[in-house]
Amino acid sequence: MRTDRLNDTFAALADPTRRAILARLMAGEASVTELAEPFPISLPAISKHLKVLEQAGLIARGREAQWRPCRLEADPLREVADWVEGYRRFWEQSQERYDRLDDYLREAQGEEPPDDQEAP
Amino acid sequence: MADLQVVADPGTQQIVVTRSFAAPRELVFKAFIDPDAVRRWWGQRDNETIVDQLEARAGGRWRFVQRSPDGNENGFHGVFHEVTAPGRVVYTFEWEGLPGHVLLETVTFEEQDGKTQMTDSSVFQSVADRDGMLRSGMESGAAESMDRLDEYLAASR
Numbered sequence: 001m002r003t004d005r006l007n008d009t010f011a012a013l014a015d016p017t018r019r020a021i022l023a024r025l026m027a028g029e030a031s032v033t034e035l036a037e038p039f040p041i042s043l044p045a046i047s048k049h050l051k052v053l054e055q056a057g058l059i060a061r062g063r064e065a066q067w068r069p070c071r072l073e074a075d076p077l078r079e080v081a082d083w084v085e086g087y088r089r090f091w092e093q094s095q096e097r098y099d100r101l102d103d104y105l106r107e108a109q110g111e112e113p114p115d116d117q118e119a120p
Numbered sequence: 121m122a123d124l125q126v127v128a129d130p131g132t133q134q135i136v137v138t139r140s141f142a143a144p145r146e147l148v149f150k151a152f153i154d155p156d157a158v159r160r161w162w163g164q165r166d167n168e169t170i171v172d173q174l175e176a177r178a179g180g181r182w183r184f185v186q187r188s189p190d191g192n193e194n195g196f197h198g199v200f201h202e203v204t205a206p207g208r209v210v211y212t213f214e215w216e217g218l219p220g221h222v223l224l225e226t227v228t229f230e231e232q233d234g235k236t237q238m239t240d241s242s243v244f245q246s247v248a249d250r251d252g253m254l255r256s257g258m259e260s261g262a263a264e265s266m267d268r269l270d271e272y273l274a275a276s277r
Contacts, residue, residue, distance in 0.1 A: 082255075086254050086255035087126075087128075087254055089255075090126065090135075090253070090254045090255075091124075091126050093164075094124060094126055094137050095124050096164065096165060097161075097162075097163075097164075098124060098137075098139045098141075098238075100160075100161040100162075100165060101141065101148075101151055101161045102141055102142075103161065104151055104157060104160050104161040105141050105142070105143040105147055105148060105151060106142070106143075107160075108143070108147055108151075108157070109143055109147065
């Protein structure tokens with residue numbers, strides 16, 4: 001995974017308008033006008049956001065001269081998900097490891113393990 | 121109760137894990153150096169842990185084997201650098217599946233109000249090794265979530 005691309009992706013995602021645009025594109029491709037509609041900001045401002053998303057590789061633009069539809073691109077999001085997933089798994093493995101130690105310590109002290117309701 | 125914290129600052133070679141246990145620290149300490157205890161908690165829940173060696177003294181070796189339900193075995197070993205009851209254990213750790221990537225683990229136990237606060241600090245040989253450990257085990261989980269993302273994106277086109 002390229003760190004510089006991950007930096008670009010996170011920088012592009014660090015904006016609520018751009019995340020909302022990506023969320024909209026999950027429903028399918030859309031024109032700039034369509035994308036701009038829900039936002040109380042100018043069309044040039046939306047175009048600027050789209051440029052950031054495009055440079056980060058998060059969206060691609062169609063070639064049709066008139067309405068260049070935007071669509072979502074999977075690769076950078078996959079890298080972000082990979083990155084987050086690694087941390088999640090490590091955290092879960094650590095949690096399982098020390099929950100087992102916790103169980104052992106309870107048993108060693110002659111305590112009953114906690115009820116399922118209490119377990120995290 | 122499960123107050124697990126994992127701290128892995130970007131660009132460093134360290135992972136620090138902290139957690140408290142409702143037990144006196146003598147008992148928590150013993151869980152790290154007693155073969156019967158290790159067998160019962162170390163490793164993944166579905167696996168059997170075989171304690172091949174456990175010489176809990178400075179310079180002593182340890183080697184544990186994880187046997188999965190389908191019979192796969194994974195060995196881990198290292199050398200104790202310090203074993204100071206009941207507060208501190210320092211040892212090296214190496215997964216035999218990736219020889220040469222050794223980490224130094226320092227586990228300390230502090231007792232307060234009958235609870236023990238454990239701090240498990242691992243220092244890796246490189247940032248890449250550290251990041252590799254953080255990403256370890258992600259293959260299955262990540263592959264699954266990626267498949268779902270792929271499906272989702274394919275369906276949205």
